[in-house]
Amino acid sequence: MTKCFYDEKKYPEYSILQDYRNSLLANKNTIEVTDFGVGSRVFKSNKRAINQIAKNAGISPKRAELMFRITNYFQPESVLEIGTSLGLATIALSLGNKNSKIITLEGCPQTMAIAKNQCQLQNLNNVEFVNTKFEDFLTTDNRQPTTYNFIYFDGNHSKKATLDYFERLLPTILNNSVWIFDDIHWSKDMEEAWEIIKSHPKVTVTIDTFQWGIVFFRKEQVKEHFIINPNKNISSYIFERIRI
16 A cells, blocks of 8 residues: 555656546547447447547546556566556556566457557557457457466456356465456446455455545455545545454
8 A cells, every 4th residue: 555556656668658548538530339348328329439439437446556566566577467458547557567577458459459558559568459249258268378467357348247257266365366347337237247346256456446445365364355545634534444
C-alpha cells in the first residue's frame, strides 16, 4: 500500500500513457466493434467512434497509472490480459515491466489493431496479441504458459464468464500471483461473482477498490479482505481490514 498504491512519484511513463490517451480522444474515426461480452451500457450500436470508446470504455488515467505501478512493483514475468480493447491497460502493463512476457486477448480485431499499432510505435515488443474468443483460448491451452504471475480480467463482465475464467486459470497460479478483476460492482451478478472469488479456499488476501478486485494467493498469509473507500479528496483513502 505504501510503496505502490500510495506512491506519488511522477513516473516518466505516465506521459506516454497520457499521450496515447490524448491521441485516442482526438481520433474521431469510426470502427465496427465486435463484442462477445454482455454489451455496453453506453453504446447502442457496434459502430463506434474511437474517441468515444476511449472516453467511455477505456481504463481511466488514474487506473492506468495504478496498473503501471502495480506491475512496476511486482515485476511479473508472465502476464495475461483478458480484454485488450484499445490497449490503454496493455501499454501500462508493458511499461511496468518491459522484460515481462504479456499475452493479451481480444475478440475485436479492429480495436486490437489500434492497440498493436501503438505498441509498435512505442517499441514495446513484449506483448503478444491474440485475436480470439476468450473461452476458445482458455480451452485450447496451446499458447499458454503453465503459470502466470499476473492476470488482468477485463473482458466479459458477467458472473458466469468471470467464474468460468477464474476456475480455468486457477491451475496457473503461483504463490506470488496477482489477479485483478475489473468492474466487480458493475452489476449484481458481478458482485456475486466477487463474493464467490473472495471465499475460494485458494484465495488468501483480496483488496476491493470499488472498480477493481485485487486477489492474492500467498499461502503464508491469513485470509483477509481489504476495502479502499475513496473520499472526496481523490488522493485520500479510508483503509478497512476485514478478517474473513
